[in-house]
Structure formats: structure tokens, C-alpha cells
């Protein structure tokens with residue numbers, strides 16, 4: 001096996017462990033970015049074609065339109081059980097950063113952290129895609145999800161390098177990196193008290209360039225925003241339109257991105273450098289993570 | 295695509311770990327542009343002597359927002375492959391993070407100082423490596439400049455370190471004399487120790503085996519789950535798991551332990567690829583069988599014509615306990631190995647191998663956090679495993695205390 005095979009097989013092993021441990025309590029976050037899409041791809045492999053738990057997208061309503069079109073297309077093509085959650089009251093009240101009402105941090109907290117919390121515990125509004133008609137319907141179930149798979153990587157950003165593969169979030173969702181239980185070999189913490197929030201991170205040991213090599217090898221269809229489509233720019237990391245900038249780069253394929261990352265001009269540049277929300281305050285992401293943001 | 299190996303860096307405080315890592319990054323050309331100059335300027339401005347530790351701290355801070363309580367991961371470019379250096383802090387409270395990191399490492403670099411020698415703390419680090427499953431290590435005898443680059447001093451210390459590693463189960467080890475601060479023998483061969491003809495630090499690391507030679511070992515696959523079959527195959531249930539050691543092929547007769555039910559492998563299921571004939575160690579696969587058989591999660595599949603795994607309810611185990619509470623004789627825990635989870639009682643503490651305080655040894659009835667011990671465990675049902683000496687990956691277990699993993703180790707022997 002190649003190193004990429006080893007990474008893939010370990011991630012599949014973790015996905016299967018998560019499903020064995022949490023069954024109907026489990027869901028997976030999908031942001032349509034390259035990492036979570038690669039993970040959806042691996043989940044289809046792990047479960048032999050049909051992912052047996054729902055995927056969740058937290059829609060801030062500010063996502064770049066291409067991402068939403070891509071989401072709906074792939075969900076149908078891959079037969080995904082897709083749930084979309086949204087902080088509708090904050091959006092209705094225009095309490096957002098793009099509306100000029102609140103800071104970036106407050107906006108992310110409302111549209112991401114709180115929306116995620118309420119989508120998982122079932123108290124917030126949720127929609128489901130009807131796979132046959134392709135129409136969105138309100139999902140009236142109160143079903144809660146305590147275990148969530150997220151496609152974070154340790155090399156993405158500081159606070160993530162301290163994560164575990166299976167990470168309990170205590171009684172609430174609060175995360176204390178210094179007090180995590182040990183995790184040995186491929187034996188993970190799964191015996192939590194009922195009601196404990198758990199995050200599962202099958203991509204933790206992947207690096208950015210490895211994800212791209214995988215995308216290239218597997219020919220995973222990604223949203224076109226990642227590639228230069230003629231104007232010499234592309235997105236390196238995808239988020240909300242008002243807070244994400246494209247970078248200057250002429251890469252048009254996953255293979256070109258791999259070489260750009262390894263030897264080209266992106267070699268020493270941080271991946272999330274196009275994300276404004278990280279700069280606002282250096283502790284932002286760790287702060288958001290402690291409160292439950294991915 | 296380049297291979298990547300995880301290597302844990304162990305050593306007592308002040309032996310020069312940060313300097314070693316800093317020099318490795320610098321001399322191998324891994325360090326981002328301008329980084330060294332920036333650290334030197336900063337030191338000059340604050341009128342401090344430059345230390346490589348600042349460089350590493352700065353790097354870590356960037357990578358970890360100032361909170362370095364966990365294992366820091368540092369990337370290093372070798373000549374043959376890439377490395378993830380797991381820089382485990384020398385302090386004790388952080389042993390759990392070191393253990394977590396090291397249990398994912400394939401090899402260790404153990405730094406000792408030619409000046410301070412093998413103190414008790416240093417010995418502890420060396421002995422603990424094997425408890426995380428480390429089987430290969432390079433000992434860096436650092437600060438040789440301060441020991442006059444003396445061959446005798448190196449050889450005495452090297453002998454002590456190698457003996458200690460061998461006796462604790464790290465079978466493959468070698469020693470490199472070096473001076474990290476001076477850059478002697480880090481990446482470039484040094485000039486000041488003409489009596490030494492061995493590899494530099496980076497070359498020694500490049501010589502690590504990428505994987506233990508497990509392919510010669512017997513097939514083991516702990517059953518993770520049973521999935522409903524695919525339509526193409528008349529809905530035969532698929533038994534999924536990851537090959538822990540050995541390999542399995544279509545047509546092989548396999549046995550599930552402990553139930554001892556057997557069947558023939560009809561197909562190896564992966565998606566979307568079909569028709570795989572053979573699966574090797576590390577592959578996450580599914581199996582369909584020639585007869586309707588539903589083994590349960592927690593059972594282990596083995597090949598009928600290979601060595602059978604051990605089964606037993608009373609085991610001798612060596613383990614590292616991390617707490618938070620004290621591991622007590624008579625206490626009840628869950629024993630997890632492979633995919634099995636079995637209620638267990640700690641019958642007896644045979645001896646505490648590494649005590650958290652100087653009072654350790656025999657005659658103890660409990661194991662405190664951060665201590666290593668040999669214990670007898672009694673399980674409610676038989677477990678299936680191999681012995682540590684034969685097939686370590688099928689012998690490692692964790693003990694769950696309440697709802698969290700409190701420690702882990704290897705099964706050494708079956709008592710009954």
C-alpha cells in the first residue's frame with residue numbers, strides 16, 4: 001500500500017468505528033469544501049456505496065451560490081440523506097456581519113456555532129432534501145445527533161493540532177484541549193455517558209497537499225471555485241462569500257494544485273490566508289472551537 | 295508521493311531536544327524562509343543568547359496558538375521520506391499526551407546529554423518508549439562538544455542506553471554522537487569526531503523501517519461490523535474490518551474466535567472496486583462468506599491454516615496507567631482489544647515497573663496515574679489476542695475506567 005492508501009484506509013476504519021459506536025446518533029458535517037467532500041467520498045467507500053447516516057450542512061445563507069448548486073447536484077447524484085440547518089431568526093432579524101449589524105465573531109457565532117448546536121439538538125429549523133423530487137422539505141423530527149463527524153485536519157490551523165480522533169465535548173459542548181483523555185493506537189474513546197457530545201475526526205492526520213493528491217487520484221468532482229477558470233484566481237479555502245477571498249493562482253486541476261503547494265508559490269503560505277474571520281483576533285478559532293464550532 | 299513516518303522525540307528537560315529539532319529543520323532545509331534570521335534578530339534585540347528552543351517555540355506558537363500542552367507536531371523533510379516529529383514534553387503531567395502521540399509513532403528519537411548522562415528521569419523516558427509500542431529507536435548522545443568529543447565517554451553512555459532499550463523491548467536501536475548546537479553530525483557528517491564512522495542523525499532516521507515486518511505474521515481481522523449485503527451478491531451480509539496483520543484471500547478458510555465458527559471467503563468487498571482477490575495488513579475491507587454466518591463485532595477472524603490466536607480470561611499484562619483515578623486491585627474496568635469490549639477486574643498488581651515517585655516496586659496494590667506496571671487481569675469472557683512478543687498489533691489493549699480510556703498496554707502471557 002502507498003502512504004495515501006494507508007491514510008485512506010485509516011480514515012475508513014475510523015468512520016466504521018464511529019458508526020458501530022453511535023449508529024442513529026451519528027451525523028456528518030458537509031461544507032462542500034474539498035476536505036469534507038473527500039470524506040464523503042471515503043464514507044461511500046466505507047459503507048459500500050450508501051452512507052447510513054445523514055449529512056448536515058449549516059447554511060449561513062452567505063455561501064457562494066456555486067456551492068449550493070454543487071451541493072444539491074451531488075446530494076442527488078450520490079443519494080445522500082442531507083439535512084440543512086440555519087439560524088433563521090438571526091437572518092430574519094438581519095443580525096449579521098454582511099448586514100453591518102454585528103462583528104465577524106458575533107456573526108460566525110450566530111450563523112455557525114449556534115446554528116450547528118440547534119441543528120444537532122433538534123431545536124432549530126431543519127430542512128431535508130427529498131431525493132426523488134429534488135425539493136426541500138421542512139424536517140419536523142425532533143431527532144438529536146450527539147456524535148458528529150467533522151473533516152478537520154491537524155495541519156490546518158493551530159488549535160486543530162491538539163485534537164483527538166474521537167473527542168468528547170464534556171456535559172455541554174465545551175472543549176478543553178488540556179484535559180483530553182488519552183487515545184491509544186486505533187482504540188478510541190467511544191464509551192461516553194449518554195448525552196455526551198462527541199466529535200469524530202477521521203481526516204486529522206491528512207495534510208492539505210495529500211487531500212489534493214487524493215482528489216486527483218480518485219477524480220473526486222469538486223466545486224469549480226477551487227480552480228482557475230480564466231481570470232488567474234481561484235479559492236484555496238471556501239467559506240462565506242463576504243469573508244473569503246480568492247487567491248491569485250492559475251491552477252486548473254487538482255494535479256496543478258498539488259505541485260503549486262509542494263514546490264510553487266503557495267509552499268510557505270498558510271491555507272486559510274484568504275479567510276478574513278481568522279485574522280480578526282488570533283484566538284478566534286480556538287475560542288469558537290471551545291464553544292463548539294468546527 | 296513521499297512516504298511519511300511518525301517519530302516521537304523523547305528526552306529529559308534540558309538534554310537539548312529543541313536544539314536537535316531546530317537544527318534538523320534548519321540543516322535539512324525544511325525551515326520556512328527567513329525563519330532563522332527572524333529568531334536571531336529577536337534574540338539580538340532583547341540581548342539574549344540565541345537558542346534554537348526559541349525557534350521551535352516560535353514555530354510551535356504559530357502552529358498552536360501559544361498553548362503547547364499537547365504533543366507538538368513538526369514536519370521534517372528527510373532524504374528518503376517526510377517525518378512528523380511528535381515532540382513530547384519532558385514533564386510528567388503531560389505523559390498522557392506523550393503516550394497518545396507515541397502510540398501513533400513508528401519509531402523514536404531519544405536524546406540524552408553527554409554532560410548530564412543517564413539520570414533517573416532520562417532512564418524513565420527510555421524505558422517508557424517500549425510501553426507505547428516503540429520497537430526501533432535512535433539514541434542521540436548530544437552535547438559531545440561539552441564532553442571534549444571523547445570517544446570513551448560516548449561509548450560508555452551509548453552502552454548504557456542500548457542495554458536499557460534492549461531490556462525494555464526496543465529491539466532495533468543505534469547511537470549517534472552529536473552536538474546539536476554546533477551542528478555536528480545532525481545532517482552533515484561532523485569533523486570533530488573522526489573516530490565515528492556511523493550515520494548522521496538524519497541518515498539514522500532515514501534508516502528506520504517504515505513498518506514492522508508484519509506481512510509474515512498470521513492473518514487477524516477484528517470484526518468491526520456487519521453490513522447488509524449488496525444487491526449484486528444476493529444480499530449476503532458483509533463482515534467489515536481492517537486487516538490487523540497478515541493477509542487474506544478469496545477461497546481461504548477462515549475461523550472466527552472465540553466462537554470458532556468457520557467459513558470460506560467468497561469475496562473481498564471494497565467500493566467501488568470489485569473483484570479484489572487478496573487483502574493485506576492495513577486494508578479496511580469487507581468479507582462475504584460461502585455460508586450464512588453472522589459473527590459478532592468483537593470476534594476476530596483468523597486463517598484456518600495459520601497459527602491460531604490465543605484465547606484467555608486471565609492475563610498477564612504490562613500497562614501504562616494515566617488516570618485520572620488510581621487503578622486498584624479489585625477494581626472493575628472494561629478491557630478493550632481489537633473491537634472487543636469485555637468487563638474486567640484487576641486481580642493483582644504484580645509490580646510497579648515505573649513509579650511516579652521513588653517509592654515503587656513490588657508489594658503495591660494500586661497503580662497511580664503516570665505509573666507503569668505489570669498486572670493480572672481477569673475477564674468476564676475470553677478475549678482473543680496474540681502475545682506482545684509475537685504480534686504486538688494484536689496484543690495491545692486499553693482499560694476503560696467509567697467512560698474514558700485510563701491506560702493501555704500489551705498482553706504478555708495467558709494465565710488461563
Ligand SMILES: Nc1nc2c(ncn2[C@@H]2O[C@H](COP(=O)(O)OP(=O)(O)O)[C@@H](O)[C@H]2O)c(=O)[nH]1
Nearest residue numbers: 307308309310311312313347437440473474475
Ligand atoms: N554544549 C552544548 N549545549 C547544547 C547542545 N545542544 C543544546 N545545548 C544547550 O542545552 C540547553 C537545553 O537545550 P534545549 O534544546 O532547550 O533542551 P530541551 O529542554 O531538551 O528542549 C540549551 O542551553 C542549549 O543551548 C550542544 O550540542 N552542546
Ligand code: SF4
Nearest residue numbers: 097104107108240243
Ligand atoms: S464567515 Fe462571515 S458571513 Fe459567514 S458567518 Fe462568519 S462573519 Fe458571518
